[in-house]
Amino acid sequence: MGNYNSHYENYYSMLSEKKNINKNAGYYNNTKTKEKPKSSFIVRRVIQELTGCLCLFVVLTSCKYINTPKTQQFYRYSKELVNKNYDFKNIYNSITSKSIETWRNDAENYIDKVKSKLTGTQGIKEKTMGNFANPVEGKIVKKYGESKEGIPHKMEKGIVMEVKVPSEVKSSFQGTVKSVGEDKEVGQYVLISHEDGLETKYSALEEIAVSENQKITKGEVIGKITSDIQDSKGYVFFQLLYMGEEKNPEEYIQFKTE
Structure with a gap:
């Protein structure tokens, strides 16, 4: 296969030959649009938030009274998240001290854990670590x-x-x-x-x-x-x-x- 250093260098020399993304592609649309009243935006946002809360309330209420193992597990876990005491200052400091990539990976890991707990199945890392x-x-x-x-x-x-x-x-x-x-x-x-x-x-x-x-x-x-x-x-x-x-x-x- 050849010497490691030469092969290793050959691989990464490819990087310098990559074409740069054309940041100037396309054109900007300078047409002015009529601004919508700020009050209408606030009203729409409030309606969206209230709708989301209502949907969540309906889901949680349904899970409470639908007596199946998975719905009860989902209800208990949701209740645990709501009742948990959070130190928002530490959370803020933790978020701002990390890079975007690290923060994204942590978010993906958290979502994977929540999904695993709610569905009762293994997370991605649990599957790969034990099987790959x-x-x-x-x-x-x-x-x-x-x-x-x-x-x-x-x-x-x-x-x-x-x-x-x-x-x-x-x-x-x-x-x-x-x-x-x-x-x-x-x-x-x-x-x-x-x-x-x-x-x-x-x-x-x-x-x-x-x-x-x-x-x-x-x-x-x-x-x-x-x-x-x-x-x-x-x-x-x-x-x-x-x-x-x-x-x-x-x-x-x-x-x-x-």
Whole structure:
């Protein structure tokens, strides 16, 4: 596969060749519009808020008197949230001290926990942490979001794992091969779609053993890292996506350390 540094640098040199987004595309509509009275906006907003409260009241009241395990669980949990004492000053300080990305991730985690508690099912991280396997036997040499000289931060959304060669690359979980391709900088890759909006991507492969739309089982070999040089090392670039967005694989999968 070649030297790690050269391969690693080749991958990230792709970033500098990315086309810049044309911020000046389109045009601005300078047509003046007639402003609506501020009072009408306030009235509409009050009506919207009251409607929302009424809908919530109807849902909670229905759950209280509809005697099923899930409705009772939803009612108890909602009552617990309402009765809980919140320190709004600490909440405000916590929100303002975090980056937008961190705040968004925390919000997603909270929503996932609430959904899990209300439905009685496992959350996304609970499912992956207990079921998704390591794609290769090796160690992580570049972590998600790790800063390196000359590498744009926004493109550092994945991990690099060092492996002995030859090595097999295996699917972390069952799913369907969404796409197979080759990039001039990162080499060959396989993208697998799993359930619940999860996807895993395996790049820098030297051999691919699967095809598009193929059903894959957990631990099935999808590619290989090979080399003609004895005792050399290879590298796999691994990414995990949830609802189309890159996530830190180490927050979803328990990686083994050597």
